[in-house]
Amino acid sequence: MRTKIIEAVQSKAEPGNWGKFLVGEFDEEWAHASQVDPDRVPLLRACGWWGRDRLWVLDLQTGEGAYFTPGGSAKADLDKHAVWVCPLYQPFLEWLYERHRENGGHLSLDDLPDVVELPNAEFALQGYRRPGPEEAR
Numbered sequence: 001m002r003t004k005i006i007e008a009v010q011s012k013a014e015p016g017n018w019g020k021f022l023v024g025e026f027d028e029e030w031a032h033a034s035q036v037d038p039d040r041v042p043l044l045r046a047c048g049w050w051g052r053d054r055l056w057v058l059d060l061q062t063g064e065g066a067y068f069t070p071g072g073s074a075k076a077d078l079d080k081h082a083v084w085v086c087p088l089y090q091p092f093l094e095w096l097y098e099r100h101r102e103n104g105g106h107l108s109l110d111d112l113p114d115v116v117e118l119p120n121a122e123f124a125l126q127g128y129r130r131p132g133p134e135e136a137r
Contacts, residue, residue: 002027004109005060008092008116016123019088022065023096024056025109053100055107057093059085062127068093070100070107087124092116 001024008019026044030052034043051069058065066081068074074093078085095116100107 001025001029001056002109004112006092006112006114006116008088008095008118008121010088010119010121010123011117012115017087017121019086019092020060021089021092022056022058022060023109023112024058026052026054053105053107055096057089057096059083059089059127061086070097071105072097082129084127084129086127088118088121089127091118091121 003022003024006021006023008017008021009015010017030042030044032043034040034046037046040046053071054067054069056065056067062084064083064085066078066083068077074097075090078090078093083089095118096107096112099112103111
């Protein structure tokens with residue numbers, strides 16, 4: 001898995017909240033053969049819904065995250081997961097989705113910066129657990 005750590009703040013001059021994220025994408029894992037059923041397609045493809053555009057976004061502060069396919073609604077996608085996140089997780093995910101759109105549906109970890117400023121992100125004193133799909137209705 002290729003990974004990149006990206007920090008996020010409202011402003012470098014006055015950080016406010018400070019998000020620390022690990023963004024990952026599968027690499028050689030795409031060729032991994034199942035040890036249970038080695039005659040099938042590679043394991044990730046056998047899972048059915050995996051695509052090369054999937055990104056793993058881990059909140060390094062809370063230790064929780066999820067896999068996302070950038071391009072749709074970051075909020076709706078995040079609402080599908082009941083993860084505990086810092087206040088900047090959703091704004092960071094929205095920023096990541098926007099980079100994906102700006103690059104014609106492609107996102108390279110190599111092109112992402114080490115620090116992201118999110119000036120429109122609301123300040124909050126603590127993180128929170130996302131409600132998950134049942135509670136979000």
